Amino acid sequence: MITLNLLHPIESTPIQTWKFDSEPMIRIGRSGDNDVILYSSVVSRYHVELHRHSLYWEIVNIGANGTYINDQQIDKERVQDGVIIRLATTGPKLQILLDASESMTPLPPRDAVTSPTSPTKPSEGRATVMSRKLM
Numbered sequence: 001m002i003t004l005n006l007l008h009p010i011e012s013t014p015i016q017t018w019k020f021d022s023e024p025m026i027r028i029g030r031s032g033d034n035d036v037i038l039y040s041s042v043v044s045r046y047h048v049e050l051h052r053h054s055l056y057w058e059i060v061n062i063g064a065n066g067t068y069i070n071d072q073q074i075d076k077e078r079v080q081d082g083v084i085i086r087l088a089t090t091g092p093k094l095q096i097l098l099d100a101s102e103s104m105t106p107l108p109p110r111d112a113v114t115s116p117t118s119p120t121k122p123s124e125g126r127a128t129v130m131s132r133k134l135m
Helices: none
Strands: 002-007 014-020 025-029 048-050 056-061 067-069 072-074 076-078 085-087 093-098
Touching: 002 025, 025 056, 056 072, 056 093
Parallel strands: none
Antiparallel strands: 002 014, 002 093, 025 048, 048 056, 056 076, 067 072, 067 085, 085 093
């Protein structure tokens, strides 16, 4: 299981949480067809994707304003349990929590091939729409 916590912009405490059990990909952005929808002017319609691999999760930036970890812009990065990502330089922050089985897995060999995964059904894993604008 993977858990995403939207953090309060000042206090860094969770203000909304999404949990996903078996989705192969989680899409985050402003558009209504994302799994996690965040209404913020700096968040792209399709901003970031989380991809499940056989032994780990990966963050993939697809947004125009970038995705950041520790104020460093990333394109792709393996998810570490508890990591906090920021959408754009001034956008919302999300903390990513992994269950024990996914946070303790080793890196796969460089020549490992992962099999393609099927897309989720539209009704599975949909998150609640944020009703307030975040800065």
